[in-house]
Amino acid sequence: MVKVYGEEIQRMLDGHGIKVGDQIRLKMGNVELDGELMPKANIGSRDTIIIKMADGYNIGMRLTSGLEIKKLADGVPNIASFPKISLKRVESAPDVSLIYTGGTIGSRVDYETGGVSMLLKPEELLYKVPEIQGIANISVDMLMSVASEDLSYHEWGRIAESVAKALNNSARGAIITIGTDAMHYTAAALSFMLKDLNGPVVLTGAQRSSDRGSSDGFINLVCAAQLASKSDIAEVGICMHNDESDGKCAYIRGVKARKMHTSRRDAFRPINDKPMAYVWPSGEIKYAKSYNKVDANKHGKVTVMPNFDPRVAIVKVYPNSNPKIIDFYVNEGYRGIIIEGTGLGHAPVSTGHQDLLWLPHIKYALDNGLIVGMTSQCLYGRVHPNVYKNLRLLSNIGVIYCDDMMAEVAQIKLGWLLGNYKVDEAKAMLNKNIAGEIKSRLEFDEFLV
């Protein structure tokens, strides 16, 4: 998978006994640059040498006459020469299954184009985190390599089955490495699909690719391993940086987590919640709220309810929005709609502009047997059907107010309910708590945490 440098460069490197990963010096006139020789990624010119400098930045220098190369020190073995996983088994450490699904944590940057491709082998992932060896006996399950935004309910079901299989064998916990974009969607889906959990199921990943100095992936992975092997949290959660420093990670309940920043390492935040725990790479775990505990006397198996009906849409309401979008989904054979309303759960129901009136269209969906749930695009807080006249109009015709559930979670929950239960049951369960997604009380300090 790893492309090599052009012939001329390769000859120069070979001549100096330099291989990828070695510390080298590039010299060109007055400019002298020290850094680690990076592998050539699979796009871009083969005539540019890429090095990673001590500050984490990567620089490419084009091969021209006058370029001098010098080896400073041996580096780690380059990716092509990695052996098959051969982590030593530590008898005192628990077994943990690492389910690899893809994402930035298993990717490399091409420093000429700035693009990222998935080409890392799991061997390198673990090799770069030697700490992990003493924490747990990790067995890697190369389940798939998919960008998280490309994951669908098909893959969710396979991931859930893999988790159950691992936990029903020797693993006390599972780690799922995954792309960050839809990590919280996957976490929510697994929260509903996995039943009778008796160990931690920890999703983790990286916001920065693993060959960048600033990558968060390794700390996240170590913390995830600590949680999976030591914590007594029998829930699905997301373990990512708690802040921009590398100090600690937060472990956020799968149904309450959301990616709130496009690029920061601490992008994952709890919505209407606090993290279940904070975890340090050293293994220290500080529990921050109540959670389902691992029960040592419980010997039942983890079961999976992987069925999922994808015919549930999220529909956002905004000024001038076209309510015919509801009819579109009805006509497409959808079975449920989750509205991202404004404020406490509003949609335009009393505007004088007939073409912008949502009420008749929502009623059309309900009359056709669809389940319609209401959430808030505010994200924080809860919807409430009884405060304003407009809200009561919606509630009265049968719209189900979904309390403090995020729209994304309500959509996944309803898809899962419709995949596993009769319509009436699904309808009754939509705003009843199943996996921590609905809380009777929101704390003051659960806003913008």
Add this chain to the structure above:
Amino acid sequence: MVKVYGEEIQRMLDGHGIKVGDQIRLKMGNVELDGELMPKANIGSRDTIIIKMADGYNIGMRLTSGLEIKKLADGVPNIASFPKISLKRVESAPDVSLIYTGGTIGSRVDYETGGVSMLLKPEELLYKVPEIQGIANISVDMLMSVASEDLSYHEWGRIAESVAKALNNSARGAIITIGTDAMHYTAAALSFMLKDLNGPVVLTGAQRSSDRGSSDGFINLVCAAQLASKSDIAEVGICMHNDESDGKCAYIRGVKARKMHTSRRDAFRPINDKPMAYVWPSGEIKYAKSYNKVDANKHGKVTVMPNFDPRVAIVKVYPNSNPKIIDFYVNEGYRGIIIEGTGLGHAPVSTGHQDLLWLPHIKYALDNGLIVGMTSQCLYGRVHPNVYKNLRLLSNIGVIYCDDMMAEVAQIKLGWLLGNYKVDEAKAMLNKNIAGEIKSRLEFDEFLV
């Protein structure tokens, strides 16, 4: 609009010379309750007397034999008897126009049903905020009474015209009282529609209705009046509580504000930004970042570009989402689509499940002449077309990456652009900054502020 109590209650009240707003005592056996007699709202039983107690809670006591009523003190004149606005003119204070559009700040709770109806006259609004008199000479423009979620571009245009008219007469600033649900949408629309502003245009409202002890509306209104009459910010912004206490308000740029909580007083937060200023009811203003300043030497008129093409949709991408939604909008004659992508601006473009593949549908929209913009559902951070392979696929076919603009703002901007410019011009302007909606640099402390 204000309904009256039932005949028997009214007889008792009249017998004691009690009118709405008076302090009264209700006695029933051992129970004795003191509070302000509330008006009977237009729903619920007419045989229940409602009083507001000192702690702000409202209690209803049903008329039965044994109920005693006593008047303790005269209250403020009740709503029905308010005179037409007759605030005294203070020559030293500047003229400010208050444009009334509806919303909770002009509403009352019915304490039997918990529902809120709009029935407050602006006279009462100002009467309850005597401080406002010394701050500015407020002239009230009763433009409309619409719940903010029912506001459309028709109303936005009217509001913009009213602002321009006021500012082009004697007003140095304008206050717009408005429902909170879509306040930020309206603020964004006005930011684009109003040109050559030379004074503050301050949107404000209330999260709690004005007859509740905990209402935030009055402080917000006083702070808005301070901004409109004293600040030199020549921009459209939102003035609401900065925190849950009544200490100060934040003034957030209209294109960077978002309602982030369904019920908290400090629900409005800047996204990828800081407030332009903090303002105290006393009139103290602390400027927190750069902004367009009022120019005393500028004598041009405020102009309005109220045209708006509502045929621009926001489309959210999520796992299992149906890309045919794009075709729906194309077939409805839409001219633009703003995608709320995941992370840095992703949509499923390389999944193996053909029915979940967005790329061909996005291409269909582009081939049909639609402008397609990409934003991130993360809210915070910026999208970037060049980091991942999947992103480059979208960028290469012509999707416009909208930097750090919120989806809601991008949609309003594109609707406004298409209403006022040729397609090519609109396309070129979408990701160029016009009103502060795009920032070249995001600060570290602009996340979850």
